[in-house]
Amino acid sequence: MSITITPLTDPDYRPFSRRIAWVASGPGDHPLGTAYLRLNSKPTQQHLAELEIAVHPAERRQGVGTGLLAAAVRGARENEATTVLADAAAGSPGDHFLAVRGFTVGLELVYTRLSLAEIDSAVLRDVLARPYTGYRLTSWVGPPPDELLESFTHARAAMNDAPTGDISYGPESWDVERTKYVADVVAQRGDHLETVAAVDPAGDVVAFTELVVPGDRTGDAQHYGTAVLSGHRGHGLARWVKAEQVRQTMVRHPDLAGLLTDTAATNHAMRQVNTDLGYQEIHRIHRHHLSLTST
Numbered sequence: 001m002s003i004t005i006t007p008l009t010d011p012d013y014r015p016f017s018r019r020i021a022w023v024a025s026g027p028g029d030h031p032l033g034t035a036y037l038r039l040n041s042k043p044t045q046q047h048l049a050e051l052e053i054a055v056h057p058a059e060r061r062q063g064v065g066t067g068l069l070a071a072a073v074r075g076a077r078e079n080e081a082t083t084v085l086a087d088a089a090a091g092s093p094g095d096h097f098l099a100v101r102g103f104t105v106g107l108e109l110v111y112t113r114l115s116l117a118e119i120d121s122a123v124l125r126d127v128l129a130r131p132y133t134g135y136r137l138t139s140w141v142g143p144p145p146d147e148l149l150e151s152f153t154h155a156r157a158a159m160n161d162a163p164t165g166d167i168s169y170g171p172e173s174w175d176v177e178r179t180k181y182v183a184d185v186v187a188q189r190g191d192h193l194e195t196v197a198a199v200d201p202a203g204d205v206v207a208f209t210e211l212v213v214p215g216d217r218t219g220d221a222q223h224y225g226t227a228v229l230s231g232h233r234g235h236g237l238a239r240w241v242k243a244e245q246v247r248q249t250m251v252r253h254p255d256l257a258g259l260l261t262d263t264a265a266t267n268h269a270m271r272q273v274n275t276d277l278g279y280q281e282i283h284r285i286h287r288h289h290l291s292l293t294s295t
Contacts, residue, residue: 107165
């Protein structure tokens with residue numbers, strides 16, 4: 001079958017990235033598949049390009065995906081990216097497709113879900129009743145309050161030492177404008193960004209967990225991030241803030257079904273926190289990477 005790969009104009013521009021795209025078509029311009037490549041413009045992550053390829057099941061094994069991949073790799077090179085990332089469900093056809101085309105699994109992500117109908121209330125009460133001497137909890141919806149904006153932004157740096165497997169992401173750089181921007185984006189699409197944080201005696205945020213609740217407050221909510229600054233680890237703060245968020249969610253959003261999160265398979269501490277609170281594994285994703293400096 002004759003396959004044509006056509007570049008597209010993609011309007012999906014964001015402050016820290018842009019996307020280029022291709023469509024594969026067969027005879028009569030019949031669409032067969034697409035590829036999207038997100039180019040990172042963050043100063044510390046310009047080497048990264050994130051790839052998504054989709055081929056209609058009926059059109060697979062005919063070279064469509066291979067043609068789209070070749071176009072995307074050329075696009076990454078032309079834009080001076082040196083690493084292409086692509087996700088696939090562990091053991092899926094996409095997982096195999098990437099593996100035989102030179103990609104390597106650099107990180108395994110474990111996706112888990114907490115069913116709010118099956119919460120163990122005794123476990124939740126126990127976590128929340130423990131003493132956390134010197135710390136207090138606070139929470140907000142949307143951007144942080146002005147008095148916590150800078151320390152919360154600083155606390156985001158705690159995510160930089162989370163396990164990333166064999167993938168070199170580079171450090172995430174945050175400032176207060178980016179912190180406010182994230183909250184604005186969630187609000188603009190009609191969802192709710194809810195944060196629970198632990199504050200130290202100086203009044204600074206030292207641990208936090210974020211949850212994005214769907215606009216209609218039904219279905220599943222998605223955790224965005226949970227982190228504890230290195231000097232405050234070992235006190236159970238991650239478990240504390242997540243337990244409080246679960247408690248608040250059950251009160252504020254009684255029609256929600258569950259909470260979703262993903263964690264690196266090697267992040268044993270956070271996985272244990274999730275397990276202790278009742279999160280159950282639903283699937284795993286392999287994050288593949290392809291080095292363009294050696295291909």
